[in-house]
Amino acid sequence: MQPTATVLVYSDDSNTREQVRLAAGRRPAPDVPQIEFVECATPAAVLSELDKGGIDVCVFDGEAVPMGGMGMCRQIKDEVFDSPPVLLLMGRPQDAWLATWSRADAAVTLPVDPVEFASALASLLRRKRLLSA
Numbered sequence: 001m002q003p004t005a006t007v008l009v010y011s012d013d014s015n016t017r018e019q020v021r022l023a024a025g026r027r028p029a030p031d032v033p034q035i036e037f038v039e040c041a042t043p044a045a046v047l048s049e050l051d052k053g054g055i056d057v058c059v060f061d062g063e064a065v066p067m068g069g070m071g072m073c074r075q076i077k078d079e080v081f082d083s084p085p086v087l088l089l090m091g092r093p094q095d096a097w098l099a100t101w102s103r104a105d106a107a108v109t110l111p112v113d114p115v116e117f118a119s120a121l122a123s124l125l126r127r128k129r130l131l132s133a
Helices: 014-024 043-052 069-079 093-102 114-132
Strands: 005-010 035-040 057-061 086-090 106-109
Touching: 005 014, 005 043, 005 114, 014 035, 014 114, 035 043, 043 069, 057 069, 057 114, 069 086, 069 093, 086 093, 086 114, 093 106, 106 114
Parallel strands: 005 035, 005 057, 057 086, 086 106
Antiparallel strands: none
């Protein structure tokens, strides 16, 4: 049996979290493990889940309130040892420079495009698997 991957999804909007779950499906690509989701609606919940460990990839909503995903990404890259890769959901393609500032490992625009999102998520899961090997 193939192990599962745990994906943390941070957004204050339950519709955005649902878009992420639906776009990824149970497995975003045939060569990556099935996914289990951990959903967080607040920055405190994100930090609590990361402290527990076991998160393979984070998906952060750049439009989240009160702390956007870009700020959350920057914070965990600074404060969490060996932080998981982050896929950032941006409101506009012009925000790509902010994604770079936040040190996100990948970024896609909202609304979530299932093909683009699944491809980006699968790429981060593959990279995580290679680094863990």
